[in-house]
Amino acid sequence: MTDSNASTNDAPIVSVRKVEKTFRRGGEEIRVLDALDLDVPKGEFLALMGPSGSGKTTLLNLIGGLDQPTGGSVVVAGEHIEDLSSRELADWRAENIGFVFQFYNLLPVLSAARNVELPLLLTSLSRAERKRHVAVALEAVGLSHRASHTPRTLSGGEQQRVGIARAIVTDPTLLLCDEPTGDLDRKSGDEILSLLQALNRDQGKTIIMVTHDPHASARAARTVHLEKGQLVSSVVAGAMA
Amino acid sequence: MKFLGLLWGNLMRRKLRTLLTVLSIFVAFFLFGLLGTIKEAFAAGVTVSDADRLVVRHRVSLFMLLPINYATRMRQIDGVEAIASWTWFGGVYKDDMKNFFPNMPVDPDALFDVHPEYVFTDADKDAWRTTRTGAVVGETLADRFGWKIGDRVPLKSPIWPKPDDSAWEFDIVAIYKGKKPTTDTSSFFFRYDYFDETRPNEKGKVGWYMVRVSDPDRAGDVAAAIDAEFANSSAETKAEPEAAFQQGFVEQIGSIGTILMSILSAVFFTIILVAGNTMAQAVRERTQEIGVLKAIGFTDARVLALVIAESCSVAILGGAAGLLSAWIIGQFGSPVPELLPVFYLPPSYLAVGAALILALGVAAGILPAIAAMRLHVAVALRRHGA
Ligand SMILES: Nc1ncnc2c1ncn2[C@@H]1O[C@H](COP(=O)(O)OP(=O)(O)OP(=O)(O)O)[C@@H](O)[C@H]1O
Ligand SMILES: [Mg+2]
Numbered sequence: 001m002t003d004s005n006a007s008t009n010d011a012p013i014v015s016v017r018k019v020e021k022t023f024r025r026g027g028e029e030i031r032v033l034d035a036l037d038l039d040v041p042k043g044e045f046l047a048l049m050g051p052s053g054s055g056k057t058t059l060l061n062l063i064g065g066l067d068q069p070t071g072g073s074v075v076v077a078g079e080h081i082e083d084l085s086s087r088e089l090a091d092w093r094a095e096n097i098g099f100v101f102q103f104y105n106l107l108p109v110l111s112a113a114r115n116v117e118l119p120l121l122l123t124s125l126s127r128a129e130r131k132r133h134v135a136v137a138l139e140a141v142g143l144s145h146r147a148s149h150t151p152r153t154l155s156g157g158e159q160q161r162v163g164i165a166r167a168i169v170t171d172p173t174l175l176l177c178d179e180p181t182g183d184l185d186r187k188s189g190d191e192i193l194s195l196l197q198a199l200n201r202d203q204g205k206t207i208i209m210v211t212h213d214p215h216a217s218a219r220a221a222r223t224v225h226l227e228k229g230q231l232v233s234s235v236v237a238g239a240m241a
Numbered sequence: 242m243k244f245l246g247l248l249w250g251n252l253m254r255r256k257l258r259t260l261l262t263v264l265s266i267f268v269a270f271f272l273f274g275l276l277g278t279i280k281e282a283f284a285a286g287v288t289v290s291d292a293d294r295l296v297v298r299h300r301v302s303l304f305m306l307l308p309i310n311y312a313t314r315m316r317q318i319d320g321v322e323a324i325a326s327w328t329w330f331g332g333v334y335k336d337d338m339k340n341f342f343p344n345m346p347v348d349p350d351a352l353f354d355v356h357p358e359y360v361f362t363d364a365d366k367d368a369w370r371t372t373r374t375g376a377v378v379g380e381t382l383a384d385r386f387g388w389k390i391g392d393r394v395p396l397k398s399p400i401w402p403k404p405d406d407s408a409w410e411f412d413i414v415a416i417y418k419g420k421k422p423t424t425d426t427s428s429f430f431f432r433y434d435y436f437d438e439t440r441p442n443e444k445g446k447v448g449w450y451m452v453r454v455s456d457p458d459r460a461g462d463v464a465a466a467i468d469a470e471f472a473n474s475s476a477e478t479k480a481e482p483e484a485a486f487q488q489g490f491v492e493q494i495g496s497i498g499t500i501l502m503s504i505l506s507a508v509f510f511t512i513i514l515v516a517g518n519t520m521a522q523a524v525r526e527r528t529q530e531i532g533v534l535k536a537i538g539f540t541d542a543r544v545l546a547l548v549i550a551e552s553c554s555v556a557i558l559g560g561a562a563g564l565l566s567a568w569i570i571g572q573f574g575s576p577v578p579e580l581l582p583v584f585y586l587p588p589s590y591l592a593v594g595a596a597l598i599l600a601l602g603v604a605a606g607i608l609p610a611i612a613a614m615r616l617h618v619a620v621a622l623r624r625h626g627a
């Protein structure tokens with residue numbers, strides 16, 4: 001099932017080459033990523049693991065165009081991230097990337113539906129069209145009945161599902177999830193993982209998911225480990241929970 | 242505007258804080274409107290003066306009288322077009338000093354001639370010409386006492402008592418309007434002939450003359466000619482342009498204006514700090530959310546615009562309410578019509594107020610907005626669980 005998606009297209013959707021990322025803290029330079037290579041084919045569900053501080057979020061940020069590499073190249077959906085201006089990156093993200101965060105990062109002042117609608121405000125869709133897209137996205141995560149609720153009145157699992165609805169509402173090329181189950185109990189976490197899996201399987205969404213949890217990575221088609229700035233191993237999971 | 246929901250949500254995030262900021266801006270603009278109204282009320286007396294009018298009074302004091310036949314002599318002077326005599330009557334309504342309003346005997350046709358700023362219909366004019374005890378009152382004054390045409394108004398004057406010491410009785414024959422909003426409509430005029438025949442003493446004497454000249458540029462020359470005409474007589478005159486007559490008043494208004502301006506500047510400076518602080522706080526506590534918006538694809542410019550829009554919304558809410566309240570108060574008329582007959586907020590203040598509102602919104606929002614714009618998306622998102 002996963003393999004059929006993974007091999008539909010030979011050009012990878014994410015192609016990271018000799019990427020370097022250093023941060024300056026005080027007078028000191030910290031090299032977080034060092035000559036890192038990674039290819040992600042279209043339709044893959046990839047898990048990214050590694051110890052805390054190993055640079056998982058940093059790598060995800062580079063792939064999602066939230067940050068730019070110090071060296072090397074990051075090509076995502078045919079675009080060289082390192083060559084884009086901050087403005088171009090913003091537009092590119094709006095079109096291509098859906099983010100899911102560990103702490104959901106919903107705007108507390110907006111209802112679930114309004115939160116999901118946010119990315120659509122940047123499109124030229126009419127009000128009615130936006131409404132329809134929001135309804136479809138909420139339906140996909142099984143939260144239609146909570147549309148008018150504010151985040152505060154939703155459980156963690158429900159908030160994360162709103163977060164996922166917000167990430168998929170523009171039908172992006174790539175879904176990037178940074179520890180999407182990190183703040184959830186096992187049961188809610190499983191529901192989120194099943195949801196991601198279904199999105200990957202049924203809608204062919206390419207997903208990169210950072211996680212600390214082997215139980216979560218087991219749901220992915222492939223797992224890569226980040227250590228000392230480089231990917232050290234690549235495990236193809238046979239298991240489908 | 243599709244971002245209105247987001248804007249509103251952010252305003253409602255800390256309702257009390259937003260309310261307090263809106264309130265302080267409200268107070269500032271209410272004060273602005275009210276002080277503007279007061280300043281204009283003081284200035285109204287000056288702006289009603291016409292460049293083509295002279296005031297001719299007794300050289301020694303405004304309270305000394307001039308002979309009525311001066312009018313005939315002044316009419317001979319080149320450049321004099323029309324003349325009206327005024328006399329301070331000082332009548333008191335219902336024996337209560339609190340009921341004070343200016344009341345004066347004048348000649349109806351002279352008043353129509355020299356003071357076109359008082360608007361009468363032809364029917365009004367005829368009614369007054371044919372009613373010896375007739376009086377005309379301004380609409381502000383009529384409103385104040387609920388007078389209607391046909392009402393009989395008794396006035397007692399300590400200066401001009403009737404021979405039998407009873408009250409003078411006048412019949413209201415017309416209610417005049419002002420040509421401009423600044424025109425005084427709180428006066429009471431009655432006929433000079435009735436007054437002169439009835440008063441027991443000082444017959445044939447008037448308080449001062451208003452003289453309309455044919456060419457405002459020559460007003461100074463005409464004034465000099467008038468004073469020359471009556472030089473070395475028992476009642477020498479002092480003729481001067483109406484505006485100059487009110488010069489002392491003008492200077493007072495100048496200093497009132499300066500005081501008001503400095504109060505307002507202090508208020509607005511404080512308000513910019515208050516509103517600016519609110520916006521800075523709002524942006525700081527929202528760092529992570531701004532990161533999310535940027536991750537979703539909001540550009541830096543859009544984030545900047547959102548913060549400025551929020552700050553302007555707060556300014557508009559408070560400022561518009563403040564201006565409106567000041568304007569409404571003006572619509573109720575003067576609380577002290579005897580002192581400040583003209584009392585309303587001129588539209589020019591509303592325009593300046595609107596500009597100030599936007600300036601305040603931008604000034605308070607600009608630094609926080611730039612801070613929000615400069616926030617690096619990846620760094621902002623790192624503020625976990627804020
Ligand atoms: N903007 C920054 N400035 C300085 N140092 C940074 C910055 N961003 C990340 N780092 C550092 O880079 C390293 C990698 O951080 P990163 O967040 O990518 O790790 P991570 O693998 O996601 O960790 P975790 O599992 O705890 O989320 C850390 O040492 C971190 O302190
Ligand atoms: Mg991380």
